[in-house]
Amino acid sequence: MSAVLSRASGAASAPVETRRERRRRERLEEQDAVIPAELYGLRRGTVSLLTVLAFLFAIFTLIPIAWILINSTKNQANIFESFGFWFSGPFQFFHNFSLLFQNVDGYGTYIQWFGNTALYAVIGGLGATALSAFAGYGFARFRFRGSKLLFALAIAALLVPITALTLPLYLTYAKAHLINSIWGMVLPSMVSPIGVYLMRVYVDISVPRELIDAARVDGGGEARIFFRVALPLMVPGLLTVMLISIVAVWNNYFLPLLIFNINTRYPLTVGLGLWSDRAVNSGDANLYPMLVIGGLVTIIPLIALFLILQRYWRGGLLLGSIAN
Amino acid sequence: MSAAVSAVPAASTRRRGRSAWIHRRDRRGIWFVIPFFVGFGLFMVVPLVYAIYTSLYTTRIIGGTVFTGASNYTQTLQSGQFWSGVIRVVIFGAIQIPVMLAVAFFFACVFDLGVAKFGRTFRTIFFIPFAVPAVVGAVMWSFLLEPQFGPFVHVAGALGFRGVNYFSPSLLLPSIIVIVIWEWTGYNMTILYTALKSVPRDVVEAAILDDTPLWKIILRIKLPMVRPAVVMLIFLNTIGALQLFTEPQILEYFQQGAVSVNYTPAYYAWNTAIAADETNLAAAMAVILAVIIVVVSSVSLIFRRRRGEFS
Numbered sequence: 001m002s003a004v005l006s007r008a009s010g011a012a013s014a015p016v017e018t019r020r021e022r023r024r025r026e027r028l029e030e031q032d033a034v035i036p037a038e039l040y041g042l043r044r045g046t047v048s049l050l051t052v053l054a055f056l057f058a059i060f061t062l063i064p065i066a067w068i069l070i071n072s073t074k075n076q077a078n079i080f081e082s083f084g085f086w087f088s089g090p091f092q093f094f095h096n097f098s099l100l101f102q103n104v105d106g107y108g109t110y111i112q113w114f115g116n117t118a119l120y121a122v123i124g125g126l127g128a129t130a131l132s133a134f135a136g137y138g139f140a141r142f143r144f145r146g147s148k149l150l151f152a153l154a155i156a157a158l159l160v161p162i163t164a165l166t167l168p169l170y171l172t173y174a175k176a177h178l179i180n181s182i183w184g185m186v187l188p189s190m191v192s193p194i195g196v197y198l199m200r201v202y203v204d205i206s207v208p209r210e211l212i213d214a215a216r217v218d219g220g221g222e223a224r225i226f227f228r229v230a231l232p233l234m235v236p237g238l239l240t241v242m243l244i245s246i247v248a249v250w251n252n253y254f255l256p257l258l259i260f261n262i263n264t265r266y267p268l269t270v271g272l273g274l275w276s277d278r279a280v281n282s283g284d285a286n287l288y289p290m291l292v293i294g295g296l297v298t299i300i301p302l303i304a305l306f307l308i309l310q311r312y313w314r315g316g317l318l319l320g321s322i323a324n
Numbered sequence: 325m326s327a328a329v330s331a332v333p334a335a336s337t338r339r340r341g342r343s344a345w346i347h348r349r350d351r352r353g354i355w356f357v358i359p360f361f362v363g364f365g366l367f368m369v370v371p372l373v374y375a376i377y378t379s380l381y382t383t384r385i386i387g388g389t390v391f392t393g394a395s396n397y398t399q400t401l402q403s404g405q406f407w408s409g410v411i412r413v414v415i416f417g418a419i420q421i422p423v424m425l426a427v428a429f430f431f432a433c434v435f436d437l438g439v440a441k442f443g444r445t446f447r448t449i450f451f452i453p454f455a456v457p458a459v460v461g462a463v464m465w466s467f468l469l470e471p472q473f474g475p476f477v478h479v480a481g482a483l484g485f486r487g488v489n490y491f492s493p494s495l496l497l498p499s500i501i502v503i504v505i506w507e508w509t510g511y512n513m514t515i516l517y518t519a520l521k522s523v524p525r526d527v528v529e530a531a532i533l534d535d536t537p538l539w540k541i542i543l544r545i546k547l548p549m550v551r552p553a554v555v556m557l558i559f560l561n562t563i564g565a566l567q568l569f570t571e572p573q574i575l576e577y578f579q580q581g582a583v584s585v586n587y588t589p590a591y592y593a594w595n596t597a598i599a600a601d602e603t604n605l606a607a608a609m610a611v612i613l614a615v616i617i618v619v620v621s622s623v624s625l626i627f628r629r630r631r632g633e634f635s
Binding site: 027030033034035036037039040041042046047050051053054055057058060061062063064065067068071079080081083084085130131132134135137138139141142143144145146147150153154157158159160161162163164165167168169170171172174175187188190191193196213216222226247250251253254258268269272273276277280281291292295298299302303305306307310 | 346349350351352353354355356357359360361363364366367368370371372374375378427431434435436437438439440441442443444446448449450451452453454455456457458459460461463464465466467468472473474475478506509510521525528529532535537538541563566567569570573574577578579580590593594597598603606607609610611613614617618621622625
């Protein structure tokens with residue numbers, strides 16, 4: 001047992017490569033894989049033309065982001081009256097930002113919604129990762145009675161759309177008096193058929209059957225083998241599933257919109273939805289700047305998370321795309 | 325390690341004994357999948373069964389809740405409002421999906437071939453909207469398109485189109501199409517790009533040596549090889565289009581009355597459940613919507629199974 005364990009942990013800590021080295025290597029590998037553009041016999045100027053087209057689409061992509069950055073510095077009047085793509089009037093960024101910590105006119109406090117979102121996303125995401133890891137490993141490395149049927153069931157669940165499940169979930173909560181319960185939000189987020197599928201695929205390619213058998217011969221219990229032998233080898237897959245599940249909860253709108261009706265429970269998405277309704281339809285002077293800066297503060301953590309963990313996103317998308 | 329290595333051959337000499345032992349260990353796997361299936365049962369199976377059960381009843385002001393069988397289903401299926409929402413999302417998908425996939429495939433090819441500068445940077449930028457929650461995306465675009473003050477109205481005015489109202493009945497659907505294209509093109513491009521990367525290099529090199537023009541390399545060699553990814557994206561986006569909800573719901577806040585209660589099937593079901601408080605009818609709508617989408621995705625699964633991609 002100990003021999004197997006030391007090998008597994010050795011494999012997990014083996015790659016000693018700093019982030020900069022890895023980036024450099026990846027860039028070089030990528031350059032290496034691309035056939036030099038000159039070989040295609042393109043007309044002169046094609047590369048410039050295509051670069052310009054990509055640049056135009058990049059502008060289209062960044063327009064709303066630029067707008068929200070610029071307008072987070074404005075007051076209500078200037079958001080509407082000044083030119084949308086340039087700064088204007090008093091620099092209000094910090095004032096607007098401070099509004100996120102107040103419960104303006106009783107519609108709810110942004111910072112509380114932020115905390116709720118983080119709570120739901122972290123508990124839901126970690127739970128989804130754990131359940132998916134257990135189930136994925138169970139399906140990949142055991143053959144028990146009904147395992148094929150159960151796996152087919154999990155795959156079938158992939159076909160049922162979220163929207164179609166959310167309304168029934170709401171109806172059930174209304175009957176079971178679970179409206180406004182945090183668990184009503186967190187527990188369903190832990191059930192991730194896609195996570196189970198991804199972990200199964202990942203265990204199949206990264207945890208050798210022989211290693212598990214060897215650990216069994218050495219006398220390890222199944223739980224101990226899972227945590228000490230298999231889990232260290234599953235880390236990249238776990239991170240991918242965790243990222244996907246956290247983002248899914250972070251962005252979830254329909255479920256919390258239905259099941260929460262007091263604003264202290266709202267996540268960011270529902271809170272911002274409420275603010276856009278109130279801003280337009282109540283004429284409250286503070287709400288537009290709050291909506292703008294609230295939107296900005298909502299997307300920054302996700303864009304940062306994405307830029308830092310790009311590698312895992314890509315891997316997850318690729319795997320996810322096979323499954324969906 | 326040596327202990328493990330020596331143990332395995334020793335075990336395989338007593339083959340029958342070993343396999344029985346492994347078989348016994350195999351049964352313990354059920355404990356690993358039980359936690360997931362407890363959640364699966366409670367939060368997927370129970371609600372669906374309950375929704376089907378609820379949909380068979382009707383609550384009346386006088387007489388309370390009574391069993392009415394399929395009447396909620398016939399009412400929904402015979403309602404012009406429900407079908408006009410379905411038709412709208414079908415039109416939405418029929419325009420949005422081909423346009424988005426064409427743009428995504430074009431840029432995926434450009435970056436895959438390395439025929440534009442700064443490809444890495446562009447790929448990162450294009451992907452950013454995927455990290456933006458649909459609610460925030462819809463809020464940002466609502467501000468930009470807002471008929472009275474929105475900067476895009478000024479832009480249209482400067483180009484000679486005065487008094488454009490992006491939330492008017494004729495422009496609302498195109499506006500939503502633009503928003504959704506903004507949200508999802510980068511994601512689709514990333515998947516196509518990854519698929520294109522797996523096309524073997526020597527195939528392309530051979531084509532170049534044969535003096536095959538670039539457009540032929542793309543359409544005759546690369547596109548057929550990434551067809552599974554394209555098919556998968558078509559189905560994925562179709563299912564997404566059928567569930568369209570967030571964008572119209574937020575736009576309605578910005579321009580009251582612009583979005584009808586039955587604008588999309590999901591939006592109609594939500595309005596029926598919350599605003600109209602007809603939960604039994606809404607349950608029937610949710611079930612019908614689920615059936616439509618399950619049929620569409622089953623077709624995709626059968627389609628791809630036949631090609632041996634999904635086992």
